[in-house]
Amino acid sequence: MNLTVITPVLNEETFLGLFLERVTSFADEIIIVDGGSTDNSIPIIKSYMGKHNIRLFSNKQGTAYTDEWNESEVRNFMVDQAQGGWIANIDADEIFDDSLDAVLPGILAQTTAHVLRFPIINFWKDLRTVRVNAPNDERWSNDIIRMWRNGIGIRYQDQKHHCTLKARDSDIWALPSELINVPLYHYHYAFGKRFKFNDNRRGDVNLYDNQGEPDWSFRHGEYEIRTTPFSGQHPRIIRNHLGI
Template identity: 60%
Template structure:
């Protein structure tokens, strides 16, 4: 059994080396679509071509970044169609699986009764020691998230713009597919590393800055719900621990 990892990227030089170091540990095939990066993103991807089975495509996004101007489902369905493995994992470039994923993956893929897997989604907030968790009226931050499915059974993205949604064959609900939750976290590092903000992040005013310009304000008090955090009690994946050690050595 084999796994294809698919991910779209745009100006992700902070995360792409970490991401590639992680997914090359378990992916048989990596399909990346670049939306027109002008930083070192593509350079990093090219540097990994000799280390892994990476297929890089370009689909330049036009219009307002990370908004409904982007035809994101078209890009993601393109990658789904190109995938040749038995299973597909859709990961964003700032998402890193816990190290245990590589250990459990063969068992997951051999389970003939399952078509879909979901994983605990852990969102780091402000730094690598803090996570954001659910609060009343704010259900986005600590849910299980669907990130892996069986290839070749008609699962694809609904034809919509940004915030595209997976659906089963014939447009039926993905949640009707045989599925289970796997107790291996998927860590989201976007709000803890690099600039910690990009255009489109602040649609809900969680970061307190207009149009995502300037420094994110992690002390911001939202008008409609509490922004609740907790101390991270787990262990970071090896690639993140290596990054921390490297940064400490440079300080």
């Protein structure tokens, strides 16, 4: 059973080389929609297209993370394009643990689960610190659906950004699922700029004007920003790239 990875992109030059090196090692097809990148994202993607099954599309929508930005439209377009028997939504700043490669053929061949859940590890301020759930802010250390069986009506709900999945006739969580004990690591806040334009809607890093460096000591008024030391091991591609 083959796998299509779908990925929206906007100015991801920091992560794209690492992301593509990793997903091309296990995906049969990669579909990317660029939202109007002005950095080196497109040349990086094109450098992989001759060697791998990568399909690149463009959909420039305006200012990111505003009402001009329709994330569900982009993601559902990729779902419609996917030719694999399974679909995985992996963002450009996310890397699967090395252990995925050994278990992936088996989990895609199984016939019982329609959706596959994975633990997500969200790094916060550096590669040694993980952000975890806190009261009123339970979004950081949950198991999340990142793979599902294609062709059974799973799509994204009509939401502008941070859109969620839905089943054809029921809640997505009502479908048969399986938790795969393979972490997905989210590096957005760990290295590089650690912050993207207009990506502070929740006020967690105190940069409402989108300028300057994140304030990692900032205290949010509505919830605690709770962290814990990272006790695992980064994927090989991250260790090699950063020399850790």
